[in-house]
Amino acid sequence: MTTFSKIAPYVNEPFTDFTKEENKQAMRAAVAKVKSELGREYPLYIGAESIATDAKITSINPGNVDEVIGYVSKADQALAEQAMQAALNTFETWKKVSPRARAEYLLKAAKLMRERKLEFSALMILESGKNYVEADVDTAEAIDFMEFYAREMIRLSVINETLPLAKIAGEDNFISYIPLGVGVIIPPWNFPLAICVGMTTAAIVSGNTVLLKPASTTPVIAYKFVSLMQEVGLPAGVINFIPGSGAEVGDYLTTHPKTRFISFTGSKEVGLHINKLAAETAPGQIWIKRVIAEMGGKDGIIVDETANLDAAAAAIVASAFGFQGQKCSAASRAIVVESVYEQVAGKVIALTEQLQVGLPEENFPVGPVIDQASFNRILEYIEVGKQEGTLLTGGGKAAGNGYYIRPTVFGEVSGKARIMQEEIFGPVLALAKAKDWKDAIAIYNDTEFGLTGSYFSTSEERIAEALETVHCGNLYINRKCTGALVGVHPFGGFNMSGTDSKAGGYDYLLLFTQAKLRSRKI
Template sequence: MVVAYKHEPFTDFTVEENKQAMLDALKKVEADLGKEYPLIIGGERITTEDKIVSVNPANKDEIIGYVSKANKELAEKAMKTAEEAFESFWRKSDPAVRADILFRSAAIVRKRKHEFSALLIKEGGKPWNEADADTAEAIDFMEYYGRQMLKLKNGVEVESRPIEFNQFHYIPLGVGLVISPWNFLFAIMAGTTVAAMVTGNTVLLKPASATPVIAYKFMEVLEEAGMPAGVVNYIPGPGSEVGDYLVDHPRTRFVSFTGSREVGTRIFERAGVVHEGQKWLKRTIIEMGGKDTIVVDKEADLELAAQSIVKSAFGFSGQKCSACSRAVIHADVYDQVEKRVIELTKEVSAGNPATNEHFTGPVIDQAAYDKIMSYVEIGKNEGELLVGGDSDDSKGWFVNPTVFGNVAPDARIMQEEIFGPVVALSKAKDFDEAIEIANNTEYGLTGAVITNNRSHLEQAREDFHVGNLYFNRGCTGAIVGYQPFGGFNMSGTDSKAGGPDYLIQHMQGKTTSEMF
């Protein structure tokens, strides 16, 4: 009997003991900077000459680690290893044993929570609270998916008749390719990996090239927790070589991807091609981007509205697929909300997250920096620059929180995903128009409505077309098991990570019927 689990609590860093624990953890991580990390295929450590260089986005001169880079030959070796592990033992392994590996992994991470968070601060540029939440979510994914597997391991009851006995149960799919993102470099990487593994599949883990060290550290956790060799294989490498090769591979059974719309749609298209020797239709579990809107009604707590916009737009430098990048505000209260958003934004700045003095840290790399700043220039022609718009990439990649006002609903900065600390404010003449504007993008991930009008909340519940809709709060911060996460339209396959249907997507249903 597994005890009930709620979710991993967040750390209060105003408590001196917790603050000191994080400072100690940062020192420990700093002592390990610059190390080399091999691939892991079938438990074997493989070092290559070609390396991925992971750098601290807040300090480009600080090398987090040198990570061996996979190529097609090593990807093929990993595929054969994973397929052999799947066929020889893992597909028939006891689901309870697989779940226990997740529970033990969660316990290991929990004991070293600040150490992992410190690595997220260094490798991902996350402020303390964002890093702590990322680590907590990784723990939650392991705990939640382990418990979900225990619920599913005996299948689902179906009807039988006096002349027959029918059973319906789930079996694993095969070898899965997991391509994880850099923004939730621990939580999503760990969650997508263990979901595939606990359901009886073997995994080829290709973490984001910007953040491969945390994935290696997680491999060590899984091994310590008792995961057999070959079940998860660690193969960081370029998407254009390793990623494409494995997406196309006839022995790949499914692809789990989190990242940009551009890459996600490309994977979806490639996975739909049946290659010679392939005897299944590949399954895809894809979570892409968002252009997420907070709607502010005239009957709203305006302070709550402004706080929600600023925190949702600038948390982790806006580098969340759920981040608020648009606010649609009722014309009657637009000026008041705009004024308060400006005031709050001026209180936050971008800076080194390790000091815990800044709400906003760096953006992930030069390409992201350049893209964001190009959108700032676009925004200057599409709206009124109210605050921010400045940046500095001399030491790290820092973009100060930026707000544009009076932006037309069809403007590029209202339509295209920027993935940075930039938010556009737009007016609506009434609530109907606000919902219409909120729905006018190709995405459908998250949204929020700030109002005290009950009929408007119910209208939004029906008509605001997003996978995760929040009332009277910001549009970021889904908790595993509480707010299953995934979006509509070009936001992906609405896989609902951290929800009761997620594991099923990694399995297939099998019906057996015995006649008497």
């Protein structure tokens, strides 16, 4: 009988305490080490081959645009096809590797990443613009995903023992979860390690092989992860690393007849485009492609008049401006009952104006947004906000040789306003006034998205109704709406926020497998 013996129980990776000077010094040293290695070139990995191309993706530091993080080789369609063939060939052997053996690769990688936690975090500080805490949390979550999914794969492999099928006389029946095939993994830039690691390892521990196309703004940290998996001995061809253009490489692989599934995290627009392409049956295709998509949100925090207003304001500011609002779970809306609106708005303004903007490597609370396109788009939304509400604080660029924007708060915003309806993905918060708590829930629900939300109240009756009627995948009571923990807060949303998948949850690996009943007459 297969058991969980020799594998310790799952426990979330602890966060580093940066209030301690020794931890700050250790992170500064890690940043200095990473900076000494900037400007290197990084190849593709296809099967057992390391391939350098003339075409390169240039990764730059968004907090200091004169600093090049690295030059990453760029795949084209011919190389994407080569990677597909490598993945197909490797799948024939990888699918036969025992779930326990596949899980061991993840556990070994988690151990090594834990030992090098500061180094991985330091690279994210420079490549994605995260401060110390945000980068540390990202790396911790990557470790959590590997630890959690390793155990989940073993659990699924013994599901018939833990959840037996009904018995009938004369038959022996057994359910097994087998891999799908070759998948395309398209992770986002905002959690360039955690989500990249989670999406990729969920697929491979389930027995699939993958084509990993990282975000073009953060390809170096993805390369470091792939290198780590090679270091622990993962067979060549299980992960094929092919950075490239979404229009050229992404669309080609999405429409490929041998692609079995696409796992995507990113914008609504790109997710819908992938879903549309995947729905078309290509010549030679013998399955319906599976799309696993997390597509963002327009998340909000509701505050009623019974709430702890100080706690609510602190949660609003933390949720709105953590990592510059560049989280699909970020609270870009706060909906406050009118009798306490002015109090909450005043507290939010005061806390927001305490946030300092500057270089992530110097651990400022607010750093840059990711690139020039995001910078321009967010500033455009700020101009829209000036027409739709009252500018309470912020409202433009911040100083620095990077993509810096001041944390911005608008007040008296209508629930139908663009800045209340459209995902901005930047440091912009809209405050709306509700007549009462039921009106606040109605305003919250008036969106095409449904990812995260928070409800602040001390009324158990209202909380009970909010738990039933606030329509989102992750609803939190009296806490911020960001910061989901693997295994604790399975993450994923409704409506245009995605396909209702729950990353870091107990059903997530089922999306990368198919259940096969084996029935035998005895």
